Amino acid sequence: MKLVFHGHSCFEICLAQDNIIIDPWLNNNPQAKVRPEEINVSAVLVTHGHSDHLGDAIYIARNNNALLIAPFELASYCNNFGVRTHGMHIGGANRFSFGKVKLTQALHGSAVIEDKNIIYTGNPCGFILELEGKTVYHAGDTGLFGDMQLIGKNYNIDVALLPIGDNFTMGIDDAVQAVEFLRPKVVIPMHYNTFSLITQNVQEFVEKVKLCNCSEAIPLQSGNAFTL
Numbered sequence: 001m002k003l004v005f006h007g008h009s010c011f012e013i014c015l016a017q018d019n020i021i022i023d024p025w026l027n028n029n030p031q032a033k034v035r036p037e038e039i040n041v042s043a044v045l046v047t048h049g050h051s052d053h054l055g056d057a058i059y060i061a062r063n064n065n066a067l068l069i070a071p072f073e074l075a076s077y078c079n080n081f082g083v084r085t086h087g088m089h090i091g092g093a094n095r096f097s098f099g100k101v102k103l104t105q106a107l108h109g110s111a112v113i114e115d116k117n118i119i120y121t122g123n124p125c126g127f128i129l130e131l132e133g134k135t136v137y138h139a140g141d142t143g144l145f146g147d148m149q150l151i152g153k154n155y156n157i158d159v160a161l162l163p164i165g166d167n168f169t170m171g172i173d174d175a176v177q178a179v180e181f182l183r184p185k186v187v188i189p190m191h192y193n194t195f196s197l198i199t200q201n202v203q204e205f206v207e208k209v210k211l212c213n214c215s216e217a218i219p220l221q222s223g224n225a226f227t228l
């Protein structure tokens with residue numbers, strides 16, 4: 001299985017039978033090197049309604065006749081645009097053709113902002129994905145929370161995708177604490193350096209994770225992949 005980073009919080013996961021994509025913000029994403037029309041997937045997973053995550057999800061789902069999987073209210077919003085959706089909620093898991101998806105909590109907001117209207121789209125989430133015998137945790141946008149210890153206890157996480165950008169999510173030190181809670185084999189940082197407000201020295205994160213002695217941090221350039 002291959003995890004391809006498209007910048008910010010967008011990862012495309014290439015499996016033997018299926019490709020899926022998480023938080024596909026590609027248009028207007030200064031880090032993205034791929035266009036929405038180049039994405040071929042059978043499922044689109046979206047953590048919350050903010051434009052840097054919902055991004056091109058509706059377009060990609062429609063273009064591929066792919067299933068859009070999201071927290072229930074956000075899935076209902078997307079359904080209004082003629083997309084096939086599957087709503088879930090935090091704590092719930094479901095098995096799909098490509099693997100198993102469980103929604104975790106994320107401490108954040110979730111809304112679509114259209115002109116001057118704020119349309120709330122329920123709770124934001126993270127995803128625990130069990131794919132081809134491997135476990136991948138995409139935390140979404142979140143602050144640090146103590147129940148990451150439970151996630152770490154209940155799952156042998158192969159790869160954790162954690163935000164480190166600060167301001168809207170965990171910064172480096174909280175993300176290092178999250179690594180200690182989750183104890184993934186590999187952690188790939190995300191949601192940093194996309195714009196100036198979330199600028200981080202990713203090398204500092206790599207060094208601090210080394211000191212945890214439980215995980216290795218592997219930052220990816222946009223367009224690059226991690227194979228597991």
Ligand code: NI
Nearest residue numbers: 048050108141
């Ligand atoms: Ni957000």
Ligand code: MN
Nearest residue numbers: 050052141168
């Ligand atoms: Mn965000």
